[in-house]
Amino acid sequence: MKNSRLKKxxxxxxxxxxxxxAILWQILFLYxxxxxxxxxSFFRSxxxxxxxxxxxxxxxxxxxxxxxxxxxxSFLLAFFNAIFCFILSYPVAYFLALRVRRxxxxxxxxxxxxxxxxxxxxxxxxFFILDYHGLxxxxxxxxxxxxQPLHILNTPIAIYIVMLFCYLPFMVMPIYTSLSKLDTFxxxxxxxxxxxxxxxxxxxxxxxxLSGVQTGFFLVFIPSFGEFVIxxxxxxxxxxxxxxMISYFFLETRSVFLGAAFTCLSGLFxxxxxxxxxxxxxxxxx
Amino acid sequence: MEIRSRFSRYLLPLFVxxxxxxxxxxxxxxxxxxxxxNPLSYEWHGFTFHWYRDLFKSVEVxxxxxxxxIISFSSVFLTISMGLLYVxxxxxxxxxxxxxxxxxxxxxxxxxxxxxxxSLFSFFSVPLGxxxxxxxxxxxxLGYVVPMIRARYEEIDYRLIEASLDLGATQNQTxxxxxxxxxxxxxxSSALLVFIVSFDDFLISFFCSGAATLTLPMYIxxxxxxxxxxxxxxxxxILLVVSSLVIFILTFLKSEDSGILR
Numbered sequence: 278m279k280n281s282r283l284k285k286x287x288x289x290x291x292x293x294x295x296x297x298x299a300i301l302w303q304i305l306f307l308y309x310x311x312x313x314x315x316x317x318s319f320f321r322s323x324x325x326x327x328x329x330x331x332x333x334x335x336x337x338x339x340x341x342x343x344x345x346x347x348x349x350x351s352f353l354l355a356f357f358n359a360i361f362c363f364i365l366s367y368p369v370a371y372f373l374a375l376r377v378r379r380x381x382x383x384x385x386x387x388x389x390x391x392x393x394x395x396x397x398x399x400x401x402x403x404f405f406i407l408d409y410h411g412l413x414x415x416x417x418x419x420x421x422x423x424x425q426p427l428h429i430l431n432t433p434i435a436i437y438i439v440m441l442f443c444y445l446p447f448m449v450m451p452i453y454t455s456l457s458k459l460d461t462f463x464x465x466x467x468x469x470x471x472x473x474x475x476x477x478x479x480x481x482x483x484x485x486x487l488s489g490v491q492t493g494f495f496l497v498f499i500p501s502f503g504e505f506v507i508x509x510x511x512x513x514x515x516x517x518x519x520x521x522m523i524s525y526f527f528l529e530t531r532s533v534f535l536g537a538a539f540t541c542l543s544g545l546f547x548x549x550x551x552x553x554x555x556x557x558x559x560x561x562x563x
Numbered sequence: 564m565e566i567r568s569r570f571s572r573y574l575l576p577l578f579v580x581x582x583x584x585x586x587x588x589x590x591x592x593x594x595x596x597x598x599x600x601n602p603l604s605y606e607w608h609g610f611t612f613h614w615y616r617d618l619f620k621s622v623e624v625x626x627x628x629x630x631x632x633i634i635s636f637s638s639v640f641l642t643i644s645m646g647l648l649y650v651x652x653x654x655x656x657x658x659x660x661x662x663x664x665x666x667x668x669x670x671x672x673x674x675x676x677x678x679x680x681x682s683l684f685s686f687f688s689v690p691l692g693x694x695x696x697x698x699x700x701x702x703x704x705l706g707y708v709v710p711m712i713r714a715r716y717e718e719i720d721y722r723l724i725e726a727s728l729d730l731g732a733t734q735n736q737t738x739x740x741x742x743x744x745x746x747x748x749x750x751x752s753s754a755l756l757v758f759i760v761s762f763d764d765f766l767i768s769f770f771c772s773g774a775a776t777l778t779l780p781m782y783i784x785x786x787x788x789x790x791x792x793x794x795x796x797x798x799x800x801i802l803l804v805v806s807s808l809v810i811f812i813l814t815f816l817k818s819e820d821s822g823i824l825r
Contacts, residue, residue: 296652297658299665302702303668306698393763397765398802405589500673
């Protein structure tokens with residue numbers, strides 16, 4: 278066959294070399310450094326950098342309550358952020374996928390647009406809303422809901438609010454995708470057979486959108502876990518999260534080895550908690 | 564035939580409108596207040612372009628802009644050329660199987676990427692600066708570009724490539740005269756995407772830059788931390804507009820493209 282002759286011609290060493298830079302780049306700057314980071318977490322410093330000096334000291338230093346609290350706090354932030362995102366996103370995704378006919382793509386586009394704009398700017402914009410003299414307080418004051426401005430900025434509440442709205446598109450998109458694949462005939466069938474709207478939703482629509490919910494959950498949970506910008510800018514620096522702790526180790530105290538151990542420890546915790554949540558999903562819904 | 568209830572008719576649209584409002588309120592307020600005469604107050608004092616004029620006089624901003632542009636253009640160039648080479652020349656070699664390698668940078672939290680790069684650079688005492696940031700941005704960029712270009716490459720009619728080779732074109736000629744023109748839409752949109760990702764990236768730049776190098780997002784970050792200035796509002800507005808424009812073009816290209824080719 279002509280095809281096989283051509284294919285043979287294709288396979289040359291030269292091709293291999295021309296194709297390899299992209300792969301090499303990933304190996305050299307992602308996979309090797311990753312192993313390297315795991316490796317150096319078992320050493321104390323560059324002076325003691327031989328196989329004789331492999332030690333668990335870094336991990337022993339980190340096994341204290343204050344570091345456990347930081348990891349726990351990040352976990353709670355990521356977990357509840359994903360939950361809140363789910364609560365707010367589901368109706369939006371449902372509306373866009375099943376209720377809107379025209380302008381569907383435009384509405385979806387405008388939901389995702391802020392996500393593609395500069396993240397720092399997006400976070401910064403929330404200062405205008407949440408500040409002591411900001412929009413939210415003046416609005417509440419005018420409405421007569423509160424008599425004194427609330428302190429929101431530099432509190433955990435600010436972190437939670439901004440995280441929620443910055444990660445919203447990550448949750449809406451996958452749920453939207455799974456809902457728009459839904460066969461509307463199943464909904465009609467359920468309706469014809471006498472199910473109430475609520476029954477249809479809880480027995481058909483929701484179970485069929487679970488794969489989207491699960492994807493969305495992890496798309497929010499994983500990046501929230503290491504979030505650095507939002508807690509740093511809006512938390513007032515009072516509460517440490519994993520992201521801020523890592524940057525403290527690497528950029529401020531320059532304790533690379535301890536930082537490496539902390540990063541590995543948090544990474545392990547992230548993987549373990551993600552697996553646990555995955556298991557929970559399976560247990561609860563299947 | 565749709566299941567309708569009072570909930571889905573009134574409450575749901577209201578809820579969705581509220582969400583959109585909450586997503587856009589901060590950004591719109593920021594844009595509005597970048598034109599405010601009194602920069603320190605959250606009340607409207609009149610319209611001015613003053614802060615934009617100040618912005619163009621600032622040497623720091625200009626430097627950061629220069630760095631940002633150098634970094635994002637280099638990352639775009641590197642990712643696109645390496646990505647294209649991988650997709651075309653790798654298509655028939657063993658390397659084709661290792662596409663999984665490109666997903667790693669997308670799965671990991673960005674701070675982990677930043678930290679592993681930093682520890683590598685500091686171990687080999689590589690001087691931090693523009694180059695190290697480009698390395699990082701190219702790393703994430705490839706994660707977007709390779710799957711995008713490959714998806715399009717697989718849609719190409721393979722007979723066109725075969726015909727070209729059959730009629731005596733060398734592989735390089737086929738690459739430049741057949742494959743690249745056919746992949747053009749995918750190249751443009753992935754280039755725009757990498758540009759946006761690199762131009763807006765903060766974390767990798769923050770970790771992999773030395774003390775001397777500032778990009779625009781880093782400049783904004785440092786100013787916000789030390790108390791925001793009105794120029795930052797203006798700069799933020801400009802960045803918002805630039806990113807949105809690029810995304811508009813990208814979406815437009817994509818919808819055009821899929822209309823013609825499918």
